[in-house]
Amino acid sequence: MSITAERVQRPGVLPPKGASRDLAFAQLANSVGDGAFIVTSALFFTRVVGLSTAQVGLGLTIAWLVGFLTGVPLGNLADRRGARQVAVLLALTTAVSVGSFLFVRSFPLFLLAAIAYASSQTGLTAARQALLAGLVDPAERTRIRAFLQSTVNAGLAVGAALGGIALHFDTAPAYLTVFALDALSFLIAARLIHRVPAVAITAKAEGEPRLAVLHDRPYAVLALLNAIMLLFMPLLSLVAPLWIVTRTNAPDWVVASLLIVNTIGVTLFQVRTARSVKDLRTATRSIRYAGIAMLAACAVFAFSATNLSATAAAVVLVLAAALLTLGEMKLASGAWEISFGLAPQNKQGQYQGFFGTGPAIARMIGPALLTTVVLDWGPIGWIAVGALFLGTSCATGPAVRWAARTRTATTRSK
DSSP: OOBOOOOOSSOOSSOOSSHHHHHHHHHHHHHHHHHHHHHHHHHIIIIISOOOHHHHHHHHHHHHHHHHHHHHHHHHHHHHHOHHHHHHHHHHHHHHHHHHTTTOOSHHHHHHHHHHHHHHHHHHHHHHHHHHHHHBOGGGHHHHHHHHHHHHHHHHHHHHHHHHHHHHHOSHHHHHHHHHHHHHHHHHHHHHHHHSOOOOOOOOOTTOOTTGGGGOHHHHHHHHHHHHHTTHHHIIIIIHHHHHHHHOOSOTTHHHHHHHHHHHHHHHHHHHHHTTOOSHHHHHHHHHHHHHHHHHHHHHHHHTTSSOOHHHHHHHHHHHHHHHHHHHHHHHHHHHHHHHHTSOGGGHHHHHHHHTTHHHHHHHHHHHHHIIIIIIHTHHHHHHHHHHHHHHHHHHHHHHHHHHHHHHHHHHHO
């Protein structure tokens, strides 16, 4: 079943009524839980579960590594068993894994729960993308995906506010309540996903490899380039806050303002930004603009370390956050079009699972790499990171054309 969404001129947070709106509400429920998890998880695991910070770091690193490895197999399961059914199942397993954190009080059990959580989250992302690809016409996928991303950021803001309340009380009951709400949010998401129509299941062709995406070199290169661009994630959440408090004269509250600028910016402007992306050509142009914006943001971050007053430094840092947010929106718009457009329709699950490993890679290598380059090298480090973004964005165009040629050649050979 395919849904052709009627184009609307007025931007908003929610997509048109129907299956895409149900998916948006499911994303909203997920992101509320994720926002609360992000804000409170470190203190919850140390103060309630009773783990050391080293154990938390090691456990989450192992968990996301396993999540990275399971993304493609779970995406392939969505292709072979039905994207809706698998998405519902993984939303339920995410709820169970989050709920189990309420009861585990040892590192081995924490590690098992964290692995279940990371694997379920990674697989759920792939299954939802496959479900979206099956329900929405190709020309509308990027636009609808932009609506979903806008909804996600709104949910993250709500979840972060709930987490902030728990941090204010700083008691075990407060943290336990937030994690219980997190588990409930995934149960709600499972119910909402179950409401959307099922998509057709395509059997694997005879002689075809089980995980065909692992043999698709052009797509692998694009997934790697996307993972490099996604290093902006720890840049904003970890590196910039450390830079602000150690290298600038800006007041500490500016750290929170950067995240506010990012969240509100994506919520309000992601749909508008995605309007210009209609095909692979405009997608590569959008990513090239993302590289330019990210380079500019890094240059402004570097400038913030000069001898500026507290007020001037705050203004400069907010400008840097705005430029980085623009780069994020341009990158997302182009990446969605590329990841959907170059994936075979009957393998969207495994392809989206593979492309979706980018955030896990960025979370694993980004913090150590970027803190070393930026905090040790100073302004030169920022410029080096910005140059990496620009160079990667420029390399995306040739990689997309390579991938498009291989698909044309495959089509002609059949």
